[in-house]
Amino acid sequence: MALLWAYCINTVMAFVMGTTLIFCAGNIDEVLANTNQGPFVVILHNSTGSKVVTVVLTVLVTLNLLFASVSQVATASRQLWSFARDGGLPYVYLTMALSSVLTVVNFFTVEGFNAVVSLAIVAVTASYSICILMLMLRRWRGEPLPPRRFDLGKWGIWVNGIAAVCAAVVAVLSFFPAYRSPTPEKMNWAILVFGAVAVLALVYYIVKGRKDFKPPRRKIA
Numbered sequence: 001m002a003l004l005w006a007y008c009i010n011t012v013m014a015f016v017m018g019t020t021l022i023f024c025a026g027n028i029d030e031v032l033a034n035t036n037q038g039p040f041v042v043i044l045h046n047s048t049g050s051k052v053v054t055v056v057l058t059v060l061v062t063l064n065l066l067f068a069s070v071s072q073v074a075t076a077s078r079q080l081w082s083f084a085r086d087g088g089l090p091y092v093y094l095t096m097a098l099s100s101v102l103t104v105v106n107f108f109t110v111e112g113f114n115a116v117v118s119l120a121i122v123a124v125t126a127s128y129s130i131c132i133l134m135l136m137l138r139r140w141r142g143e144p145l146p147p148r149r150f151d152l153g154k155w156g157i158w159v160n161g162i163a164a165v166c167a168a169v170v171a172v173l174s175f176f177p178a179y180r181s182p183t184p185e186k187m188n189w190a191i192l193v194f195g196a197v198a199v200l201a202l203v204y205y206i207v208k209g210r211k212d213f214k215p216p217r218r219k220i221a
Helices: 001-025 028-033 037-049 053-086 092-107 112-139 154-176 190-212
Strands: none
Touching: 001 037, 028 190, 037 053, 037 190, 112 190
């Protein structure tokens, strides 16, 4: 219940913050033209007119991002370890090396950073979509659902359907390049990386993964 209330409260706060940011952004071209500072720093300075307040607010935003990153890394590492333990992830060290290479791309080009961000959004959205679609499939087949804390009853299939459509829209938009009529240098290559990983994962599952993977273990001996 605490997680549910936290989500609802943060949704309202994010809406208020996003609306305020839109109205206080000012001239978008001028904000983006400033290459010495991040866009949100420029917006904070234009809105407050004070360097001290801008620094304080920037520190608060940075700390929130830091705490969120620690939480995400902890969650991702546990999921990665569990998946590898059950035989679903081959060559763990190779996977870690490839992830590190993708992270290093952020330091070289803006386009690389945008591609990595897009790839992360699509990957998370795809993971959600798989769970939602499998749940919808069980509903259509009339099979019993796993034990759960909350039950939406007859509205469950509609909520799942809306969530799947929203996830598909987010995934498609995340593959779009940041510029109209992009050149190869300005192209968003996240779709290429995502597609290659998806094809390799499918091939691995057909050849070997379906033989090695075991259902998640509830207890560790």
